[in-house]
Amino acid sequence: MSSLGLYLHIPFCAAICNYCNFNRFLLDADLKRRYVDALALEIERAGAQDRAIHGRPAAADTIYFGGGTPSLLDPAEVQRLVGACRGAFDLSADTEVTLEANPETVTTERLAGFHAAGVNRLSFGVQSFRDEELQRLGRLHSAERAADALGQARSAGFDNVSLDLMLWLPGQTPAQWLASVARLIALEPDHASLYMLEVYPNAPLREEMARRQWTQAPDEDVEAMYLGALAALDAAGYAQYEISNVARPGRRSRHNLKYWTDREWLGFGCGAHSTRDGVRWKQVASAGDYVGRVMAGADLVVERRVLTPVERVEEALFTGLRLTDGLDLSAIDARYGVDVWGRYGHDLSPHLDAGLLVREPGRLRLTRHGMLLAHEVMTVFV
Amino acid sequence: MTNPRFIRNFSIIAHIDHGKSTLADRFLELTGALQAREMEAQVLDSMDLERERGITIKAHPVRLHYTTPAGEAYVLNLIDTPGHVDFSYEVTRSMSACEGALLLVDASQGVEAQTLANAYLAVDHDLEVIPVINKIDLPGAQPEEARRQIEDIVGLDASGAVLTSAKMGTGVQEALEAVVARVPPPTGDPDAPLKALIFDSWYDAYRGVLIVMRVIDGCIRPGMKVRLMAGGRDYEVTEIGVFTPKPVLVDELGVGEVGFIAAGIKNVADAQIGDTITEAARPTAQPFPGFKELKPMVFAGLYPVEGHQYPELRDALEKLRLNDASFFFEPETSAALGFGFRCGFLGLLHMEIVQERLEREFNMDLVTTAPGVLYRVTTTDGETIEVDSPAKLPDTGRISSIEEPVITAMILTPTEHVGGILQLCQEKRGVQKTLEYVSTDRVLVTYELPFNEVVLDFYDRLKTLSRGYASLDYHVTGYWPSPLVKLDILVNGEPVDALSIIVHRDTAYERGRALASKMRELIPRQMFEVAIQAAIGGRIIARESVKALRKNVLAKCYGGDITRKRKLLEKQKEGKKRMKRVGRVEIPQEAFLAILKVGE
Numbered sequence: 001m002s003s004l005g006l007y008l009h010i011p012f013c014a015a016i017c018n019y020c021n022f023n024r025f026l027l028d029a030d031l032k033r034r035y036v037d038a039l040a041l042e043i044e045r046a047g048a049q050d051r052a053i054h055g056r057p058a059a060a061d062t063i064y065f066g067g068g069t070p071s072l073l074d075p076a077e078v079q080r081l082v083g084a085c086r087g088a089f090d091l092s093a094d095t096e097v098t099l100e101a102n103p104e105t106v107t108t109e110r111l112a113g114f115h116a117a118g119v120n121r122l123s124f125g126v127q128s129f130r131d132e133e134l135q136r137l138g139r140l141h142s143a144e145r146a147a148d149a150l151g152q153a154r155s156a157g158f159d160n161v162s163l164d165l166m167l168w169l170p171g172q173t174p175a176q177w178l179a180s181v182a183r184l185i186a187l188e189p190d191h192a193s194l195y196m197l198e199v200y201p202n203a204p205l206r207e208e209m210a211r212r213q214w215t216q217a218p219d220e221d222v223e224a225m226y227l228g229a230l231a232a233l234d235a236a237g238y239a240q241y242e243i244s245n246v247a248r249p250g251r252r253s254r255h256n257l258k259y260w261t262d263r264e265w266l267g268f269g270c271g272a273h274s275t276r277d278g279v280r281w282k283q284v285a286s287a288g289d290y291v292g293r294v295m296a297g298a299d300l301v302v303e304r305r306v307l308t309p310v311e312r313v314e315e316a317l318f319t320g321l322r323l324t325d326g327l328d329l330s331a332i333d334a335r336y337g338v339d340v341w342g343r344y345g346h347d348l349s350p351h352l353d354a355g356l357l358v359r360e361p362g363r364l365r366l367t368r369h370g371m372l373l374a375h376e377v378m379t380v381f382v
Numbered sequence: 383m384t385n386p387r388f389i390r391n392f393s394i395i396a397h398i399d400h401g402k403s404t405l406a407d408r409f410l411e412l413t414g415a416l417q418a419r420e421m422e423a424q425v426l427d428s429m430d431l432e433r434e435r436g437i438t439i440k441a442h443p444v445r446l447h448y449t450t451p452a453g454e455a456y457v458l459n460l461i462d463t464p465g466h467v468d469f470s471y472e473v474t475r476s477m478s479a480c481e482g483a484l485l486l487v488d489a490s491q492g493v494e495a496q497t498l499a500n501a502y503l504a505v506d507h508d509l510e511v512i513p514v515i516n517k518i519d520l521p522g523a524q525p526e527e528a529r530r531q532i533e534d535i536v537g538l539d540a541s542g543a544v545l546t547s548a549k550m551g552t553g554v555q556e557a558l559e560a561v562v563a564r565v566p567p568p569t570g571d572p573d574a575p576l577k578a579l580i581f582d583s584w585y586d587a588y589r590g591v592l593i594v595m596r597v598i599d600g601c602i603r604p605g606m607k608v609r610l611m612a613g614g615r616d617y618e619v620t621e622i623g624v625f626t627p628k629p630v631l632v633d634e635l636g637v638g639e640v641g642f643i644a645a646g647i648k649n650v651a652d653a654q655i656g657d658t659i660t661e662a663a664r665p666t667a668q669p670f671p672g673f674k675e676l677k678p679m680v681f682a683g684l685y686p687v688e689g690h691q692y693p694e695l696r697d698a699l700e701k702l703r704l705n706d707a708s709f710f711f712e713p714e715t716s717a718a719l720g721f722g723f724r725c726g727f728l729g730l731l732h733m734e735i736v737q738e739r740l741e742r743e744f745n746m747d748l749v750t751t752a753p754g755v756l757y758r759v760t761t762t763d764g765e766t767i768e769v770d771s772p773a774k775l776p777d778t779g780r781i782s783s784i785e786e787p788v789i790t791a792m793i794l795t796p797t798e799h800v801g802g803i804l805q806l807c808q809e810k811r812g813v814q815k816t817l818e819y820v821s822t823d824r825v826l827v828t829y830e831l832p833f834n835e836v837v838l839d840f841y842d843r844l845k846t847l848s849r850g851y852a853s854l855d856y857h858v859t860g861y862w863p864s865p866l867v868k869l870d871i872l873v874n875g876e877p878v879d880a881l882s883i884i885v886h887r888d889t890a891y892e893r894g895r896a897l898a899s900k901m902r903e904l905i906p907r908q909m910f911e912v913a914i915q916a917a918i919g920g921r922i923i924a925r926e927s928v929k930a931l932r933k934n935v936l937a938k939c940y941g942g943d944i945t946r947k948r949k950l951l952e953k954q955k956e957g958k959k960r961m962k963r964v965g966r967v968e969i970p971q972e973a974f975l976a977i978l979k980v981g982e
Contacts, residue, residue: 007941196937219907219932226933244937259941273942280945305945315944318951322939354909375934376909379955382948 003061003092004276005258006085008039009269010070011287014105018138018205019197023271024068025287035269035287036077038294040084042268047088050266050276060085061092062255065119071101075113082118096121096254103149104141111156121253122153123162123193129183130176133169136214137205143183150187160251162191167225169197170205170214174225181229185236190251194229194244196222223372230368243322243371260323262316262335278312280305313338318378326358326365340364347380383601383636384457390565391596391640393461393476394514395504396486397494397853401516402462405486405548405557406444409460412554413446415626442582443479443594443640445624448558456562459596459640461581463500468729470857471676474503475581475656478670479596479640482510482565484557485538489515489523489545493531495794495853498826501536512560513543519550535794535820568638576600576608577666578659583650585704589621591647594640595659599666601636607662608645611669613652616662617645651707676708678726679787679858680733680837681770683714683751683880684740685722687960687971691746692721698744699723702736709736714771718880718964719749719974724771726756730837749962751880752977755834758785758861772882775868778919785861787833790815792826793844795852800825802847810835811886833858834884839978869894871901872915872922873967880974895924896980904973907931912967 012027012035025031050058063085065078073081078099085091098121099114111122128134129143141149146163153161163184167177184192197216199206209215217225230240238246242260245253258265267274270290273282282303284290293300307315313336320327329340341348341364348364351357356370356377366374396402409415446458463476477483483504487497504511515528525545532540544560546553570577582594602608606619623631624641635641647653655676658669686695699711710726727733733753740746757769760782769775791812795803797819804827807814812829820826831840836856844852867890871881881901885893894916901914905928916924934954939947961968972979 194937196933196935198937220929223932243935243939256940259939259944265941267941271942273945275941275944282942282945303945311948315948318947319939319944372933372935373909373931375936375951375954376931379951379958382951382955 002263003059004089005062005064005255005263005265006043006060006089007064007066007255007265007267007272007274008043008070008081008085009068009267009272010065010073011035011068011270012072013067013069014072014102015138015140018208019199019203021200021203022068023285027069027072031287031291032072034291036073036081038291039269040080042294042300043081043084043088046266046268050089053277057088057090059092060089061095062258063091063095063097064255065097065099067100069102069105070099071105071110071114075110075117078114078119079117098123098253098255100125101149102141103146106149106152108152108155111153111158115157120158121160121162122158123164123191123253124149124153126163126184127166128169129165129180133172133176133180136170137166147183147187150189160190162193162247162253163187163189164193164195165229166195166197167229168216168222170209170216172217174217174221174228177225178228178232181232185232185238191245191247191253192233192238194226194246196226226372227368239324240368241324243366243374257323260319262320278307280307309336312336314381317344317381321364321366321374321378321381322371324365326360326363328362329364330362344380348377351377351380383634384639386568386570386636386638388454388456389459389568389638390456390482390561391459391461391480391568391638392482392484392561392565393463393480394484394486395463395473395497395500396516397488397491397496400486400488400491400494400497401548402486405484405514405516405546405554406460406462408548408551408554409446409458409558410444410627412558413448413458415444415446442627443625444627445640448562450559450562454562457639458558458561461596461640468727468732470499470503471674471728472582472655473500474507474672475579477504477507477509478672479579479581480507480509480565481568482512482561484514484544484561485511485532485536486514486516487528487532489518489525489528490520492524492528492824493535493794493820495792495855498536498794499792499855501538505538510565511538512557512564513538513540514546514553514557514560515540515543516546516548518545519547519552531821531824535824535826570597570599570637572599572601572637574599575664575666576602576606576659576661577668577670578602579670580610580653580655580657580659582655583653583707585650586644589644591650591653592642592644593647593653593659594642596640597635597637598670599637600661601634602643602659603634608643608659609662609665610647610653610657610659611665612654612657612673612675615652617647619643619645650703650705654707676728678708678710678728678756679833680727680729680753680755682725682727682733682753683716683719683722683749683771684711684725684737685716685719685749685751685880685962687747687749687962689720694744695723695740695746695748698740698746699725701744702739706736708732714773716751716773716880718878718969719751719962722749726770730841747960749880749971749974751974752883753837754884755787755837757787757834757866757884759783760785769884772868772884773879775884778867783863784866786864786866787858788830788860788862789833789836789856790859791829791831791836791854791856793829793852793854794820794824794826795848797823797825799848799852800827803827803844803852806840806843806847807831810840811889830859831856832862832864832886835886838883839980842978867918869897870917871897872913872917873901873905873964873969874913875915876965877917878964878969881976883977890918891923893977893980894918897977898924898926900976900980901973902926902928904976904979905967905969908967910966 011024013024097119099119100123126146233246240246264276270287271285281301283300394402443461448456463473513532515525529540544557577599578595578597586592609616621644656673660666711723714724760766762782807829812831815828818826865887870877898916911930912928914926
């Protein structure tokens with residue numbers, strides 16, 4: 001059995017972005033302190049419980065601090081939480097430890113502190129290298145600050161840094177987007193994620209867009225933005241490995257790959273999701289509630305789905321298809337006893353004909369064009 | 383048997399929402415027909431749909447035992463009438479069973495188009511019409527204004543109008559006293575051969591068809607051999623009863639009495655509204671006049687979304703027809719939609735009701751095509767055919783002339799909206815008959831309008847442009863010749879038969895453009911570009927295109943997103959399943975009614 005991923009949710013932010021629907025709260029120093037205590041306690045208990053079920057400490061090889069803004073933690077707090085993971089699980093020596101960071105929260109000194117605390121990978125939420133776009137999104141940093149943050153990370157000893165960018169921003173043209181991508185390439189990060197902005201129905205940004213008459217580019221432009229960015233990244237030596245992710249050789253996110261390769265992970269903290277032994281569950285969303293429950297020894301789970309054998313296969317298929325490597329059909333057959341082409345071939349073949357999908361010996365994968373239309377293909381699996 | 387001197391047969395006529403059902407409930411309560419606490423509000427409208435929409439479709443009579451303050455015991459038969467124009471024939475039959483009517487007018491709304499239409503019908507049937515001004519408890523009530531409108535607009539003496547608040551229970555007894563005092567008792571010959579008028583019928587799973595009727599002459603008893611004169615078939619009466627409103631069996635019904643009979647009749651079509659019942663051995667010489675077979679006026683195609691539901695749809699339609707002789711259907715095949723049915727209805731409301739019942743009671747998932755009317759086409763061979771579907775319209779070369787049904791519409795509106803309404807009627811090819819200021823702020827407009835324009839989108843537009851204040855009543859009054867053409871819609875070059883409509887030549891171009899543009903909005907992006915064209919007789923008059931789908935992906939999919947993503951994928955798949963595939967193009971159900979949505 002492969003090793004677990006460990007996800008630690010840090011829900012605090014210095015300001016709430018107008019487009020974000022993640023589980024996050026405005027920073028409250030006192031609550032943050034109690035939260036870190038609760039998190040350490042939860043990890044310890046979860047490790048013991050998992051050990052009781054499986055008879056031995058579970059192996060784990062990735063830790064991911066996601067948020068919110070995990071870089072608001074003090075290096076000492078990060079160190080304590082990494083330590084809690086080490087105490088509760090059988091951590092491999094080369095464990096990937098990622099910390100999501102906002103550019104405006106870091107200094108060389110703090111970054112060096114994180115590095116010393118065991119963090120070996122940083123993921124900066126840059127979103128754009130145009131100040132106007134950053135302001136529209138309500139981000140607290142400027143393009144220059146983001147560029148500086150990468151330099152500081154290098155000085156602090158990080159050799160695995162990822163930058164996030166967002167496309168399809170309000171008012172953004174393809175040329176403006178490609179300029180941000182070019183700037184990213186020039187900064188030479190090790191990994192990048194490209195996300196299309198999703199404006200949720202109740203996001204404040206939606207209202208602001210209506211008020212200021214900002215619109216998102218037509219679908220034709222989004223297609224051009226996506227393909228243009230990937231072409232530029234290809235040329236610069238960044239290989240796409242998932243719909244929204246590219247990396248230099250050896251720098252794929254090992255933690256995130258678990259989500260797409262049908263692996264298991266445990267999530268800690270408020271609103272965290274876990275998948276283990278064929279069950280997916282979600283914990284209580286509110287940070288205060290979470291702390292209270294942990295301290296009281298109460299159940300943290302608010303949603304629980306026991307996957308049926310069919311659902312397990314379906315979810316393995318639609319998540320796996322996100323990877324450029326696609327689905328390893330013989331591995332799926334070995335694991336689930338399912339002949340994918342035999343079961344879904346009839347419904348998949350129009351997508352093959354349309355050039356969205358490629359069938360290779362033992363593999364099924366989306367073309368780059370197919371990635372933009374991935375849901376058209378994936379609906380075959382549900 | 384009740385002495386006719388102590389019988390009063392009456393109905394309540396009113397515009398929708400003027401409080402008819404509430405008043406009826408109060409009558410039941412006051413006469414002890416039902417205790418207040420055992421009553422569900424509005425007992426008489428017994429179908430769920432009727433209650434929800436506040437309309438009456440089936441005419442249920444209720445026998446009320448009323449004792450006057452002077453101590454005289456009366457039998458009052460309250461004959462509820464359908465309120466909507468689609469069912470105006472049923473209204474006239476119900477009225478034929480009465481000697482009087484309460485004309486109910488909302489004290490805050492005043493006279494509306496249905497008030498007027500129904501009052502005219504009542505006067506035509508020689509009914510004693512007693513004005514009742516209801517809802518006098520409302521803050522906006524203007525009983526004197528309502529009284530003035532009844533006199534000026536309807537032309538009835540309203541000095542003796544009864545003031546009520548059915549909701550509060552005031553004036554209810556006064557209304558019943560007025561019925562006793564002013565509605566004449568039935569007259570009829572108890573010794574003459576049986577003559578009874580059927581004014582409703584429905585199918586009961588246990589007893590077969592139940593006929594609701596009023597005895598005019600003679601009397602009817604269980605065991606009697608009766609003849610239904612329109613069909614000329616004889617049946618033996620098995621049960622006789624009255625509604626109190628619960629059905630209660632009785633031994634006989636005599637002159638002026640109202641009730642139901644069962645006679646082992648299998649099919650409602652054999653017991654049609656307006657028909658006369660007589661004794662087989664001693665038939666009456668004169669059947670009740672005015673019987674006509676109900677003819678559907680509005681036609682549309684109904685198709686199951688999923689082809690395999692076709693047999694289920696057929697069964698459901700057959701069951702509905704058991705209870706609704708005015709509803710018609712026959713199999714129809716569409717190249718686009720597969721196997722389905724051409725269905726005929728009395729009007730748009732009737733169509734909506736049937737659709738809703740199929741969806742709710744029978745769980746059918748339906749595609750409905752644009753409604754049309756019954757055209758008369760004379761071919762070059764001199765033959766005249768009736769055309770109920772664009773698909774049946776002969777080729778242009780074979781058509782010598784086409785006639786379309788015409789309605790006379792009465793529209794009552796506040797003066798400030800009259801300009802817009804006249805414009806709408808002109809646009810719909812109407813011919814103005816009258817325009818009359820019935821008060822300082824209300825206008826009565828009468829128009830002749832082509833029925834097909836009205837079934838397309840007239841009513842909604844009338845409501846919109848008058849902010850809901852204009853009221854409409856109409857009946858089909860004839861046919862006129864009209865240069866009509868078939869407008870076709872092509873999707874990716876293929877004509878989609880289910881999207882064709884018959885329209886006037888002069889509006890075809892405009893409608894074609896509007897329809898193509900609406901279709902562009904309604905058809906979602908597909909994996910390829912979809913061309914939409916409108917054509918008249920093979921000539922393309924409009925073209926639109928739905929560009930190919932460029933993206934359909936969730937950019938982020940991490941641990942917490944997988945369940946959300948599954949839901950999203952399932953929803954997309956469900957959405958696709960509900961679409962109809964025409965060639966390679968997936969067309970959503972609502973697109974087949976796009977013509978009704980033009981302008982939205």
